[in-house]
Amino acid sequence: MNDATDQLLTDQSNNDREPPSKRPKTQACSRCRRRKQKCDGQRPCSNCSRSGEHCNEPTAAPTPHSQASFSQPNQNASPHMPLAWLGDIASLEERISRLEESNVQSSAQSNLNASDTSSRGHGLGAVTNRRRELPLERRMSSSARNEPEDLSRSSPAIGLLATFARSEVENVHETSIANSPTRLKDVEGTLDQSTEDSLFETYQHKVQCRYPFLHLPSFQDPSRRHVTNWMGYFTNMIFSIGLLLERSSRLDPSQTHQAFYRIAVTRYLSHVFAEPDRLLHIQAYLLLAMHAIYSPSTERIMSIASATMRYCVMAQFHLADAEPEPTDVTAKVQIQMRRRVFWSAYTLDRAVSTALDLPFSIPDYQITVKLFANINDHELEKCADHAENSQSRFHLTSVSYALHVVYCRQIQSEILNMTLHRDFTKQFDRLSHWRHGVLGKLDRWKTLCHRHSDPRSTTFTSNEWLNMMYNYSLAMLYQPTRSTVAGPAGDWTVKSCVQACLIFRKFQRETQRIELWLGLVVQFKCGVALLYCFFATPPHLRSAAYELPEASEAVRACSIILSIFAESWPQARCARDAFDILAREIPLFETSSTSQGIAGPKRMRQESSEALIALLAQLEPIIVHRNTLKLIKEMATEEFPWPTIDQEGSVEGQTGAAECPDGDSPLWSTSMNGDIFQPVTPFFFLPDVSNLDPDGFDYMALGFPGEFDPSMPF
Numbered sequence: 001m002n003d004a005t006d007q008l009l010t011d012q013s014n015n016d017r018e019p020p021s022k023r024p025k026t027q028a029c030s031r032c033r034r035r036k037q038k039c040d041g042q043r044p045c046s047n048c049s050r051s052g053e054h055c056n057e058p059t060a061a062p063t064p065h066s067q068a069s070f071s072q073p074n075q076n077a078s079p080h081m082p083l084a085w086l087g088d089i090a091s092l093e094e095r096i097s098r099l100e101e102s103n104v105q106s107s108a109q110s111n112l113n114a115s116d117t118s119s120r121g122h123g124l125g126a127v128t129n130r131r132r133e134l135p136l137e138r139r140m141s142s143s144a145r146n147e148p149e150d151l152s153r154s155s156p157a158i159g160l161l162a163t164f165a166r167s168e169v170e171n172v173h174e175t176s177i178a179n180s181p182t183r184l185k186d187v188e189g190t191l192d193q194s195t196e197d198s199l200f201e202t203y204q205h206k207v208q209c210r211y212p213f214l215h216l217p218s219f220q221d222p223s224r225r226h227v228t229n230w231m232g233y234f235t236n237m238i239f240s241i242g243l244l245l246e247r248s249s250r251l252d253p254s255q256t257h258q259a260f261y262r263i264a265v266t267r268y269l270s271h272v273f274a275e276p277d278r279l280l281h282i283q284a285y286l287l288l289a290m291h292a293i294y295s296p297s298t299e300r301i302m303s304i305a306s307a308t309m310r311y312c313v314m315a316q317f318h319l320a321d322a323e324p325e326p327t328d329v330t331a332k333v334q335i336q337m338r339r340r341v342f343w344s345a346y347t348l349d350r351a352v353s354t355a356l357d358l359p360f361s362i363p364d365y366q367i368t369v370k371l372f373a374n375i376n377d378h379e380l381e382k383c384a385d386h387a388e389n390s391q392s393r394f395h396l397t398s399v400s401y402a403l404h405v406v407y408c409r410q411i412q413s414e415i416l417n418m419t420l421h422r423d424f425t426k427q428f429d430r431l432s433h434w435r436h437g438v439l440g441k442l443d444r445w446k447t448l449c450h451r452h453s454d455p456r457s458t459t460f461t462s463n464e465w466l467n468m469m470y471n472y473s474l475a476m477l478y479q480p481t482r483s484t485v486a487g488p489a490g491d492w493t494v495k496s497c498v499q500a501c502l503i504f505r506k507f508q509r510e511t512q513r514i515e516l517w518l519g520l521v522v523q524f525k526c527g528v529a530l531l532y533c534f535f536a537t538p539p540h541l542r543s544a545a546y547e548l549p550e551a552s553e554a555v556r557a558c559s560i561i562l563s564i565f566a567e568s569w570p571q572a573r574c575a576r577d578a579f580d581i582l583a584r585e586i587p588l589f590e591t592s593s594t595s596q597g598i599a600g601p602k603r604m605r606q607e608s609s610e611a612l613i614a615l616l617a618q619l620e621p622i623i624v625h626r627n628t629l630k631l632i633k634e635m636a637t638e639e640f641p642w643p644t645i646d647q648e649g650s651v652e653g654q655t656g657a658a659e660c661p662d663g664d665s666p667l668w669s670t671s672m673n674g675d676i677f678q679p680v681t682p683f684f685f686l687p688d689v690s691n692l693d694p695d696g697f698d699y700m701a702l703g704f705p706g707e708f709d710p711s712m713p714f
Contacts, residue, residue, distance in 0.1 A: 028041075028045075029043070029044075029047075029055050029056055031047065031048055031055065031056065032045060032048075043055055188260075188263055193222075196220075196222075196239070197220075198246070199238065199239050199242030199243065199246065200220050200238065202242040202245050203241055203242050205457075205460075205461075206460060207241060208398070209402065210402055210405060210460055211286065211290065211344040211347065211348065212340050212344065212372075212398065212399045212402050213283055213286050213337075213341045213344040213345075214234070214238075214287075215337065215377055216377060217377055217378055219234050219238060230268060230272040230275055230280065232263075232264070232267065232268040233264045233265075233268035233272050233284060233287075234264075234283070236263050236264035236268065237260070237261070237264045237287040237288075237290075237291065238287075239260045240257040240258075240261040240264060241290055241291055243257035244257040244295075245294065261291065269284065279315075279334075279338060279341060282311050282312055282315065282345065283341060285304065285307060285308040285311060285345075286341070286344055289301070289305055292304050293516060294515055294517065295517065296569040296571040297571075298517065298521065298621060298622050298623075298624055301518065302352060302356065302624075305345075305348050305352040305361075306352075308345045308349070309348075309361035309362060310361055312341070312346075313361070317341065317342040318342060318362060318367045318369055319368055320369045320370060323335050323369070329381055336372055336373060336375070336380060338369075340399075342369060343402075344402075346367075346406065349361050350410075350412055351518060352518065353413075353416060354413075354415075354472075355522050355625070356623075356625055357416075357420070357624070357626060357628075358624070359420055360416065364413055364414070371403060372399065374397050374399060374403060375399070376397045376398050376399070377398060396451070400451070400452045401453060401454070401460070401461045404449065404451075404453075405466075405469070408466075408473065411438060411441050411442055411445065411473060412472075412473050414438060415476045416476065438473075438477065442470060442473055445470070446466075446467070449466040449470075450463060452466075453465075453466055458507075464507070465503075467499075467503060468499075468500055468504060471499045471500040471503070472496075472500055472526075474496035475492075475496040475500060475529065477492060478490075478492055478493055479627050480532060480536065481536075485532075485533055485537050486537055486541045490536070491543045493530070494530060494551065496526075497526040497530040497554065498530065498548070498550050498551055499550075500522075500523070500526045501523060501527060501530070501554040501557045501558045501561070502550060502553065502554055505557035505558075505560060508560075515568055517569075520569075520575065521622070521623055521625070524558075524562060524575045524579060524628070525623070525625055525628045527559075527562075527579055527582075528582065528632060529628070529631065530551070530554060530555065530558075531582050531583065531586045531635070532631045532634075533546070534551075534586055534587070535635050535640060536641055539589075539642070551588060552589075555588065558579065559576075559580060559583055563576050572622070574615050574618035574622065575619065577611075577615060578616075578619060578632065581608050581615075582612070582632070582635060585604045585605065586604075587601075602642075603638065603639040604635065608636075609636045609637065613636055613637070616632065619632070
């Protein structure tokens, strides 16, 4: 009894004690709460003042009841907002806040270090930028007005680019090296001068010659690299791409392309986007794209190519009237660099679209900007200062090849614009007049290849590589089906695909490395289209193109090409295996048993068909090309459309018509001339191509969207 009384008295004394007074808490504003930042309690607070945003009072503090309710997610949480999402959102907002703070700091540092020499060094234009002269507080407060130049510096833009910057790791050993903090810290600055010069030369010969969007001499000079922080991104990306293409054994194992890539993206990319110049941003996008086209990821290539072109459109690089006034030499150089950047993005966008059969980002009829001038990098400022002495520049320069490639992409763009039309199958597939016009342009383009190619080159700038692009363009003209393969669609597809495979195999045999991921896709597409023509065309309806011995050589060459790609990229093994199954199952020539009246196989073997269908799931994200995937599925599941022995007599009279339906049609007046497929000029162009003087042609008569001005367009 005494114990109970003592316990009761103790409880009452505890209840009579008042709780200790608490220090009043400072209520953070809504923005600081949302971003998990420390708020000073003033209105407006310092964080909101720096960002130029409105400082809102916080909402009412949650009551104990509401806190208790919130602490029981299984009972009261909304099914539409899981609690795990709240943590993710808070974490994401915290990262965005840190990025914004780092951007402000890097922007201030870049503005202090900006110089006229660095601005002109990479050909970006004006000597001074008025916006850089503004105080830091004014530039920060102007972000609330959503001005265009501020949008490009936002954290979402950096986050978007960081997604594209994700590099595909090729092997475990390289991953461990690239992820090592010690290696990542020490790899920068470890290259000697001779190695740097070699990597710049590799980039020049394999990348810059096709996409001249950089002013390389500015980055090659070591004394200019540390003027501004953003230059570190470009130099490290050039080293990364050079190492990716060269992969020399004399380098230290830590000096991998992955190590330099990660340094460029994680250490210097934010400094690029802290600059207000959109030309720098698009150049950064393009460098990521150059790295991506040599990496095994179709999705990554599609994403960065599309984003780059859309950024050009947003910056109005496609419009002639949006260019700055050519008031001085710096402005003229900036105009040329704007054009180089835009047409490089255009070439990339069209290359991806034609390889994957996808719509392009902007139609040609909306492009009004001129092409860039046929002038070397080191001559830009001199020619801009003496524009009157820079006329009639027809000699070979470092950008001549890129100019010629742009025109081929414009022709391919015209073809793709027609074949992707929603009524193409119903209305345009059997029409020939639009193909005549395209053939005329391709014919003229091919006669000018010798002026824009390097006769000493054995890689991308050679005349044979341009001939391979020519055959790719011819292969785009037709999409063979069962109903059209017996006509010009099958004949032209066989000829163009045979030459495309043989030329690519020759390059692969003679050069050290040709590892273009889009090259893998296009070669696979050509090989499948070639085999489909043999699959869908009965032997008695095949034209002379099917009987050429080069056809079997092309199939073998395509198989070797895909095997070599698969050795470097495990992601390409499914393409190699699928093509090997098709090449094994599709007969190219009539067997002796078939010629003696014994019926051949009616369809692909069951085990091969099942293996091919199983590989389709892996092929879809890699190849993407819908028509190619459809042809594979048709060959795997359907019978050979060959007539039986008793039906051959009824169709024998139609053979002659199938071999040559119209003697006057230019689509059938074709021949094989050496290694290159030469289409005849359409009737409304000059009738005889043999006596043409290629130097007498110009591009004005071709009607391209961007007319080529060989003089300095200042």
